[in-house]
Amino acid sequence: VDRRKLVSVINNEQTNKGGSVVTVPSDLSEMLAEGTKEAHDRAENCQFVKDFLRGHIPRELFKRGTAALYFVYLAMEEEIEKNKDHPQVAPIYFPAELHRCEALARDLEYFYGAEWQIQISLSACTKPYVDRIHNVGAQDPALLVAHAYTRYMGDLSGGQILKKVAQRALKLPSSGEGLNFYQFEGIHGHSGFKRLYRSRMNEIELDTDTKRKIVEESNRAFGFNMMVFTELEEIGKKIPEQAQEEAFGHGHAEIMQGEDINKCPYYVAKMATSGNPTYVCQFAKALLQHLPSQVVLAAWIALFAGFTAWYLR
Ligand code: HEM
Known part of the structure; x- marks a missing residue:
């Protein structure tokens, strides 16, 4: 037996291209942090997010972004609820602390009024994301961990910066109306909760192959988020035109309405290149x-x- 080889397997070591020995993480939380680093960089640096961080976020775009999130969390929390007793989902089931659907409904009511539900629609680029979540919930519930991780851990991290930017840019009341999504009433101390969440992810009994699939699914979730951002960015470019139209009495024109996933050009491009x-x-x-x-x-x-x-x- 090659003793060095054995030790390196036990320690999860691998030799990289440069010939030096590196330790490969085996905890799911570390695998996720490591395996989605590039996707996170891309998300943080896409045009829509950069504009948002600079405070360039028109109210109309923020409203549409909130609507997109509502559909995503509706799907995610519906599937988590259905699978809450599944052994690979139960450890990360934190409805009171994390679930965002009700908070988003309150924000939408603030922005669109009492009739908000008939004012919003599922956008073309949000639909593939929502479909994927339902698919995963029905076929492979362990992958819900990836979707929950990508959104909730992000909301507890960068989301808090976005909250402050939005409050200032949109001159939203300090009472927090319109920003309930970013306010986690059941969490006191975001870092402490994130530590607990990571340890719960690590407690889930998973083989290495499934852990890798979860990392892959998280990268996919990042990709879906990027598609929604790109769609919002495109809508943003057309907002001045829409404002003009409204001045001439041709309001209510939906810029991008879609029931058909094929209408999302980014999704189509991604599938075409595959x-x-x-x-x-x-x-x-x-x-x-x-x-x-x-x-x-x-x-x-x-x-x-x-x-x-x-x-x-
Ligand atoms: C506005 C741009 C963003 C900023 C400034 C930002 C910032 C951050 C920061 C500072 C952390 C580290 C927090 C910590 O270690 O405690 C973090 C973590 C994270 N962010 Fe973002 N982020 C942004 C966008 C996003 C987006 C768009 C997503 C996904 C949709 C996302 C998902 C995540 C996730 C999953 C983590 C947890 C990483 C881990 O510790 O495993 N972030 N973000």
């Missing part, structure tokens, strides 16, 4: 829908080339 032929086709169609701007660009290039040829002759 080689799924249905989505390659959808992606081509989505590109064609943007043809007018490409024709204008091509015309400009042709004009410029013509002018250069004339000038250099």
